[in-house]
Amino acid sequence: MEFFEVLRARRSCRKFKDTPIPGEVLTRVLEGANLAPSPMNRQPWEFVMVRNREFKERIFESCQRAKTMAFERSGWKWLGPYKVDFLLEAPVLVGIVGDPSRTGADRFFEGRSEGYQYACAAAVQNLLLAATDAGLGSLWFSLFDRKDLEAILGIDEGKELLSLVCLGYCDDQTPRTTRKDVNEKVTNIES
Amino acid sequence: MEFFEVLRARRSCRKFKDTPIPGEVLTRVLEGANLAPSPMNRQPWEFVMVRNREFKERIFESCQRAKTMAFERSGWKWLGPYKVDFLLEAPVLVGIVGDPSRTGADRFFEGRSEGYQYACAAAVQNLLLAATDAGLGSLWFSLFDRKDLEAILGIDEGKELLSLVCLGYCDDQTPRTTRKDVNEKVTNIES
Numbered sequence: 001m002e003f004f005e006v007l008r009a010r011r012s013c014r015k016f017k018d019t020p021i022p023g024e025v026l027t028r029v030l031e032g033a034n035l036a037p038s039p040m041n042r043q044p045w046e047f048v049m050v051r052n053r054e055f056k057e058r059i060f061e062s063c064q065r066a067k068t069m070a071f072e073r074s075g076w077k078w079l080g081p082y083k084v085d086f087l088l089e090a091p092v093l094v095g096i097v098g099d100p101s102r103t104g105a106d107r108f109f110e111g112r113s114e115g116y117q118y119a120c121a122a123a124v125q126n127l128l129l130a131a132t133d134a135g136l137g138s139l140w141f142s143l144f145d146r147k148d149l150e151a152i153l154g155i156d157e158g159k160e161l162l163s164l165v166c167l168g169y170c171d172d173q174t175p176r177t178t179r180k181d182v183n184e185k186v187t188n189i190e191s
Numbered sequence: 192m193e194f195f196e197v198l199r200a201r202r203s204c205r206k207f208k209d210t211p212i213p214g215e216v217l218t219r220v221l222e223g224a225n226l227a228p229s230p231m232n233r234q235p236w237e238f239v240m241v242r243n244r245e246f247k248e249r250i251f252e253s254c255q256r257a258k259t260m261a262f263e264r265s266g267w268k269w270l271g272p273y274k275v276d277f278l279l280e281a282p283v284l285v286g287i288v289g290d291p292s293r294t295g296a297d298r299f300f301e302g303r304s305e306g307y308q309y310a311c312a313a314a315v316q317n318l319l320l321a322a323t324d325a326g327l328g329s330l331w332f333s334l335f336d337r338k339d340l341e342a343i344l345g346i347d348e349g350k351e352l353l354s355l356v357c358l359g360y361c362d363d364q365t366p367r368t369t370r371k372d373v374n375e376k377v378t379n380i381e382s
Contacts, residue, residue, distance in 0.1 A: 003324040006194045007226045007317060027373070034373040035198045036316065039333055041368040043376075050380045066300070073299040106333045108264040109257070115333055117305065118354065121312035125227065126198060129320075133194040142230055142297045142306055153380070163309070177232040182218070182225040185234075189241045189344070 006133045011176035013137030016090045016168035025134050026092065029167070032130025038119035039104020045123045048095035048153050055152065060087040062148045063141075070143060086139060090166035094127070095153055096120050098162045120162045127165060137170025197324045202367035204328030207281045207359035216325050217283065220358070223321025229310035230295020236314045239286035239344050246343065250355075251278040253339045254332075261334060277330060281357035285318065286344055287311050289353045311353045318356060328361025
C-alpha cells in the first residue's frame with residue numbers, strides 16, 4: 001500500500017476473526033517494528049508472541065481484574081460494560097518488552113531515562129502500520145497490570161512489559177476515530 | 192512511496208541543506224503525525240515549529256550545555272567531539288509537547304501514566320515516516336534539558352516537551368544503521 005493510505009487506514013480493531021495469521025505475514029510485521037529508530041541504535045525492544053490458549057486466558061483474566069479496578073478508581077461509566085474479549089479472540093497477542101539498560105544519553109538528565117520507552121513505542125507504531133499494510137487489524141491495549149502480566153509471561157528481571165498489542169484479521173465495523181484539525185495543535189515560532 | 196520502502200528509507204540525518212521546507216510539505220508531515228493512535232483518542236500531542244534563528248541559537252546553546260553535562264557524567268568518549276550544529280542548520284525544529292491530563296486509564300495503575308507519552312512517541316514516529324515519504328531528512332534528538340527548553344519555547348505550565356525533531360532536506364551521506372535479526376528479539380508462546 002501507499003504510505004499515507006496505510007497511515008489513514010490504521011485504526012483500533014476490537015473484534016477479530018479466528019483466521020490464523022500466516023507465519024510470513026507475522027515475520028514481516030515484526031521486521032517493520034524492528035526498523036524503528038532508537039537512541040544510539042540500541043534497539044531496546046523484544047517481542048513475546050502469545051498464541052497459546054491457556055496464556056491468553058490468564059492474560060484475559062488479569063486484564064478483566066485490571067479493568068474492574070480502573071472502573072472503580074475512575075468512576076468512568078463506559079468502563080463498566082467494556083469487554084476485553086478481543087484478548088481471547090485475537091489469534092496473536094504481542095507483548096512489547098523494553099530493556100531500560102538500552103537507553104541513550106537521556107539517562108543523564110533528571111526525570112528522563114525514557115529513551116528506551118519512546119523507542120519501544122515507535123516500534124509499536126511501526127508494528128501497527130506494518131500490520132495495516134499486511135491487511136491485519138490491531139489494537140494497542142493499555143488497560144493492564146504490568147507486574148501481573150510480566151509474571152504470566154515470564155519477563156526477565158530488569159526488563160519491562162511496556163505495551164500489549166492484539167493482532168488478527170478484523171471483524172469490527174466501527175469506523176475509525178476522527179482527529180482535531182492539526183492546525184489547532186500547532187504553534188509557530190517564525191523567522 | 193510504498194509503505195515498506197518508507198520504513199526502510201527512514202534514517203537519522205545529522206546534516207541539513209538550508210533549502211526551506213514548503214508549507215504544504217510541512218502540513219502534510221504534521222497531518223501524518225496527527226493520525227497516530229492515543230488512549231481514548233485523547234490526541235495528547237501539540238507541535239511547536241521553530242524557524243526563528245534566535246530561538247534556534249538559544250536551543251543550540253542549551254543543547255551544547257546538555258551535551259557537555261552528559262559527556263562529563265557518562266565519560267562516553269564519542270560525546271566530547273559530537274557536534275549538535277544540525278540544531279542551527281535544520282530549517283525547522285519541531286518540539287513535540289505532551290499533555291499529561293490527556294492520558295488514558297493507564298493513570299490508575301501504579302508506576303504507569305505513560306499513555307500520553309507513548310501516544311506522542313507514536314506521533315513522532317508517524318512524523319519521521321511522513322517526512323521520509325515527503326523526501327525530507329529528520330532527526331529524533333534526545334540530548335536536551337527539558338526544563339531549559341520548555342522555558343525557551345514558553346511551554347504552558349502542566350504540559351511537557353517530550354521530544355525534539357530536526358527537519359530539512361538531508362545533506363548527510365552516513366549510511367542507515369543496521370538492525371539485529373528480528374528473530375533474536377522474539378520469544379514464542381505457541382499453542
